[in-house]
Amino acid sequence: MIKIIANRQRGVSLSGLLIWSIILIIAAIGGMKVIPAYIENAEIKSILYTIVTDPEMQGAQSKNIRESFSKRAVMNNINVVTANDIEIVKDARGLSLSISYQVKIPLAGNASLLLEFNPSSLKNSR
Numbered sequence: 001m002i003k004i005i006a007n008r009q010r011g012v013s014l015s016g017l018l019i020w021s022i023i024l025i026i027a028a029i030g031g032m033k034v035i036p037a038y039i040e041n042a043e044i045k046s047i048l049y050t051i052v053t054d055p056e057m058q059g060a061q062s063k064n065i066r067e068s069f070s071k072r073a074v075m076n077n078i079n080v081v082t083a084n085d086i087e088i089v090k091d092a093r094g095l096s097l098s099i100s101y102q103v104k105i106p107l108a109g110n111a112s113l114l115l116e117f118n119p120s121s122l123k124n125s126r
Helices: 002-008 014-053 062-075
Strands: 087-091 094-098 101-108 111-117
Touching (some): 014 062, 014 101, 014 111, 062 087, 062 094
Antiparallel strands (some): 087 094, 101 111
């Protein structure tokens, strides 16, 4: 009877537990390094969308649009991009803003992760 019960028992060995723990820790550390870049990208996208939907900015000059972005970026502690990086397009559809930038995240030793972002004020890219 005891032998039958012992055969039915299943579980993770200590070595399996250690391997899965190491994999989970590496994934968590990677996530903690990458997630802030995506949060910052979402904030930049939100700022661009807010500027475009502001009625006062529809007829504003490029200088005023860049000043508005700079003020909002300072409030949100965004220092990856500057107002000069904004591409401003005014056409028949209205005002459109976009920025292209890269974030280099050091992982370990000489290994790095390069993330490329292109946030835009367009509604469908939100």
